[in-house]
Each structure stands twice: as structure tokens, then as C-alpha cells.
Amino acid sequence: MTxxxxxxxxxxEGGEQHNDQVAEDINVKQHKVNWFEQEIYSExxxxxxxxxVEFRGASEFQNLxxxxxxxxxxxxxxxxxxxxxxxxxxIYHENxxxxxxxxxxxxxxxxxxxxxxxxxxxxxLKHRHIEKVIICDIDRNIAGxxxxxxxxxxxxxxxxxxxxxxxxxxxxxxxSEEKFDVILGDLPELDESNSSGSSHxxxxxxxxxxxxxxxxxxxxxxxxxxxxxxxxHKAMFSPLYNTLKQVFSYVVAYTAxxxxxxxxxxxxxxSNEPINLDGEQLNNRIGERIKDELRYLDGPVIIASTVxxxxxxxxxxxxxxxxxxxxxNVGFVRKRGVCN
Numbered sequence: 001m002t003x004x005x006x007x008x009x010x011x012x013e014g015g016e017q018h019n020d021q022v023a024e025d026i027n028v029k030q031h032k033v034n035w036f037e038q039e040i041y042s043e044x045x046x047x048x049x050x051x052x053v054e055f056r057g058a059s060e061f062q063n064l065x066x067x068x069x070x071x072x073x074x075x076x077x078x079x080x081x082x083x084x085x086x087x088x089x090x091i092y093h094e095n096x097x098x099x100x101x102x103x104x105x106x107x108x109x110x111x112x113x114x115x116x117x118x119x120x121x122x123x124x125l126k127h128r129h130i131e132k133v134i135i136c137d138i139d140r141n142i143a144g145x146x147x148x149x150x151x152x153x154x155x156x157x158x159x160x161x162x163x164x165x166x167x168x169x170x171x172x173x174x175x176s177e178e179k180f181d182v183i184l185g186d187l188p189e190l191d192e193s194n195s196s197g198s199s200h201x202x203x204x205x206x207x208x209x210x211x212x213x214x215x216x217x218x219x220x221x222x223x224x225x226x227x228x229x230x231x232x233h234k235a236m237f238s239p240l241y242n243t244l245k246q247v248f249s250y251v252v253a254y255t256a257x258x259x260x261x262x263x264x265x266x267x268x269x270x271s272n273e274p275i276n277l278d279g280e281q282l283n284n285r286i287g288e289r290i291k292d293e294l295r296y297l298d299g300p301v302i303i304a305s306t307v308x309x310x311x312x313x314x315x316x317x318x319x320x321x322x323x324x325x326x327x328x329n330v331g332f333v334r335k336r337g338v339c340n
Contacts (some may be wrong), residue, residue: 034049034050034052034053034339034340035047035048035050035339035340036048036050036067036069036075036077036082036337036338036339036340037339037340038080038081038082038334038336038338039334039335039337040227040232040261040262041227041231041232041334044231046261046262046263048067048069048070048071048072048075049069050067050068050069050070050339051068051069051070052067053065053066053067054066054067054068054074054149055145055149057141057142057145059139059141059142060141061138061139061142062078062079062139062142062197063078063079063080064076064077064078064142064145064146065077065078065339066145066149067339069085071087072085072087072259072260073085073086073087074086074149074150075260076117076146076149076150077337079336080335080336080337080338081188081189081334081337082260082261082337083188084119084260085260086150087259087260088258088259088260089119090295090296091257091258091259091296092119092224092256092258092265093119093120093122093123093186094123094295094296094297095254095256095265095267095296095297095305096120096123096186096222096267097120097123097124097184097222098123098286098290098294098297098302099222099254099267099277099297099302100182100184100220100222100269101124101130101182101289102282102285102286102289102302103220103269103275103276103277104182104219105218106129106181107127107129107130107182108129108130108131108132108181109130109132109133109178109180109181109182110124110130110132110133110134110180110181110182110183110184111134111136111169111173111176111180111182111183111184111214112133112134112135112184112186113136113169113183113184113185113186113198113201113223114136114137114138114169114185114186114187114188114198115137115184115186116135116139116140116142116144116146116147116164116166117143117147117150117153118135118146118157119150119152119186120135120184120186121133121153121156121157121162122152122153122155122156124184125156125159125161125162126291126292126294127289127290128289128290128291129289130161132161132163133159133161133162133163134162134163134164134165135162135163135165136165136166136169136172137164137165138166138168138169138197140166169201170200170210173210173211173214174210176214178214179213179214179215179216179219180215180219181215181216181218181220182219182220182221182222183211183214183215183219183220183221183222184222184223185201185202185221185223185224186224187202187223187224189226189227189236189334190202190226190235190236190328199328200325202223202323202328203243203323203324203325203328204243204246204322204323204324205324205325207221207243207244207247207248207270208246212247212248215271217273218271218273219271220269220270220275221244221248221269221270221271222268222270223240223267223268224265224266224267225237225240225241225253225265225266225267225268226240226265226266227261227263227264227265227334228253228255228263228264228265228266228312229263229264230309230311230312232263232264232334233264233266233311233312234315234319237253237266237312238312238315238319238321239319239321239322239323241253241268241316241319242316242319242320242321242322243321243322243323244268244270246322247270248270248272249272249273250270250271250272250274250275251269251270252268252269252270252275252277252306253266253267253306253308253312253316254266254267254302254305254306254308255267255305255308255312256296256305277302277303277306278299278303279299279300279302279303280299281299282298282299282302282303283298283299283300284299286298286299
């Protein structure tokens with residue numbers, strides 16, 4: 001009743017003029033807000049409100065934009081694709097790193113494909129018994145710019161266990177005389193034109209001829225596997241899963257919601273030794289091995305992440321596509337975003 005009386009009073013005292021002014025003010029405010037927009041699946045856009053565009057730069061390999069967003073802090077955009085944000089990148093990187101390292105009985109050495117910004121290495125180095133971590137990123141310039149703008153990983157780069165090389169991960173692994181306990185793929189997802197500079201690191205021949213020979217007998221591969229939502233998982237998640245099934249005896253897919261993506265993301269572990277997931281054992285290993293507290297994962301959450309909904313589970317079982325050097329065609333993937 002009070003509200004109605006207030007509205008009537010406004011109308012009696014020039015309410016029409018007042019409403020016009022409110023509409024004008026709203027319109028002005030709307031125009032003051034800049035947005036990063038990305039089509040995450042057909043006819044659906046995901047938008048992040050921006051305070052500013054902090055940086056734009058390019059290397060011979062890719063373009064980098066650093067955004068200051070209103071909700072997620074700084075955000076990294078590479079070639080138009082949102083990579084991660086300050087607010088929730090820990091969800092992505094904890095899922096990428098810890099399930100594999102905690103599942104492995106005694107990981108000592110880790111090779112990271114990509115990951116030049118250091119977030120994956122930061123998580124790996126939380127494990128007390130890790131002796132050596134190699135980041136292999138093809139793009140020295142962009143990796144340096146990311147480290148300049150995203151400062152959370154500076155301590156990781158001072159850790160004497162970390163080595164950095166700038167090369168194509170395929171060639172670096174081929175040349176290496178070492179074998180690793182875990183090989184980790186922190187790579188851009190395949191893009192809409194299949195022109196991603198990392199597409200050859202997602203193929204059957206790469207896993208078969210390069211990765212497996214460089215894994216120790218009980219070694220594990222883990223890779224990010226792109227969007228894994230109800231409407232987005234068929235682009236990359238399911239064909240990558242099927243590709244790995246052609247090469248490894250044991251393959252485990254898992255997912256988590258990424259708030260800044262507006263979708264779920266997927267990761268896949270693969271090995272030629274059984275991958276044993278036990279919540280109590282994982283929790284014990286977290287306590288024994290990790291020197292800092294995890295913000296997202298514990299043993300039961302890791303187990304829960306491997307329980308896929310019926311739609312995803314059926315898609316993985318029915319998938320027939322295999323990613324090869326000749327054919328890395330995927331379905332609809334996120335389009336390159338724009339700042340408006």
C-alpha cells in the first residue's frame with residue numbers, strides 16, 4: 001500500500017517527467033558499462049562486465065588481452081578466448097593438477113605442456129615430494145606478459161625445482177632423454193577454425209608415439225578437455241575422450257563448473273595402469289603430500305567430479321570420432337569473444 005501511494009504521488013507531481021529522467025539515467029549508465037562477450041554455444045552469449053581493458057599485445061603465435069572485470073578480477077583472453085580469471089582460476093588448476101598427482105603412488109617428475117603463466121606449476125609445487133617440474137611453453141613473450149599481469153604465481157617461479165623451456169611440447173618431449181611420472185596438458189582448447197597452434201598435441205598419434213614413450217611405467221597423462229556442459233561437451237570433450245581410449249588402457253573423465261566460463265569444463269586422466277580413486281586415500285594423501293590447503297578439492301569432491309550426468313556418460317560411450325593429424329574437426333566450440 002505504501003508503494004502504491006508513493007507511485008501515485010510521483011505521478012501527481014510530474015511523475016511522467018520523473019520516469020523519463022530515470023529512463024535516461026539508466027540508459028546513460030548502461031552505455032558506461034563495457035562488456036566482454038563470447039558466444040559459448042549456438043545462439044547463447046556469455047558476457048562479463050568490464051572496468052577496463054588493461055592490456056593488448058601479440059606475439060608471433062597468439063594475441064593476449066588482459067581485462068579488468070567487475071566480478072572476476074583480472075581476466076586473460078588469448079586469441080579471443082577467455083582463459084581464466086583471478087577469482088576462479090584455482091578451480092581449473094586444482095582440477096587439472098591434483099587428481100592425477102594424488103592418484104599416482106609416488107610422483108616425482110612432472111612435464112607441463114603449455115602453462116607458461118605458472119598456475120599449473122604453482123599447484124604441482126604444492127606437493128612436498130615433487131623433485132622436478134618442467135614448463136614447456138611455445139610462446140616466451142606471451143608467457144612473460146601473463147606473469148607480469150597475473151602476480152599470484154611469482155613464488156612458483158622462484159622454486160628451484162622448476163625449469164622453463166620455450167619450445168613446441170611435441171619436439172621437446174621427442175628430444176628429451178627423460179621419462180616422467182605425470183605429463184600434464186595445460187593447453188588452449190581447439191578453436192572454431194581448427195587452427196589452434198596446439199591442435200597437434202591432442203591427436204592419437206601424439207599420445208601414442210610421443211606421450212606414452214615418455215611416461216614411466218606407472219605414469220599418468222592428464223589434459224584439460226574443453227567445455228563439458230550439456231550443450232557443449234560434444235565439441236571437444238567427447239572426441240578427446242574417445243581418442244585417448246584408443247591409446248590408453250584406463251581413461252577417466254571428470255568435470256567441474258567454472259563460474260567465469262558460464263559452463264562446466266572437463267579434464268581427462270589416462271594411463272596404462274589402473275587409476276584407483278578412493279576418497280579416503282585421496283584425503284590422506286592430501287594431508288601427507290600437500291603443504292598448502294586446497295581451496296576447492298578434497299577426496300570426496302574428486303570422486304564426485306568423475307560421476308557424469310547421463311547425457312555426458314552416453315555421449316562418451318557412443319562417441320566415434322578420433323582426433324588425428326589429418327582430422328581434428330570438432331563440433332561447435334566457443335567463438336572468439338569481443339569487447340563492446
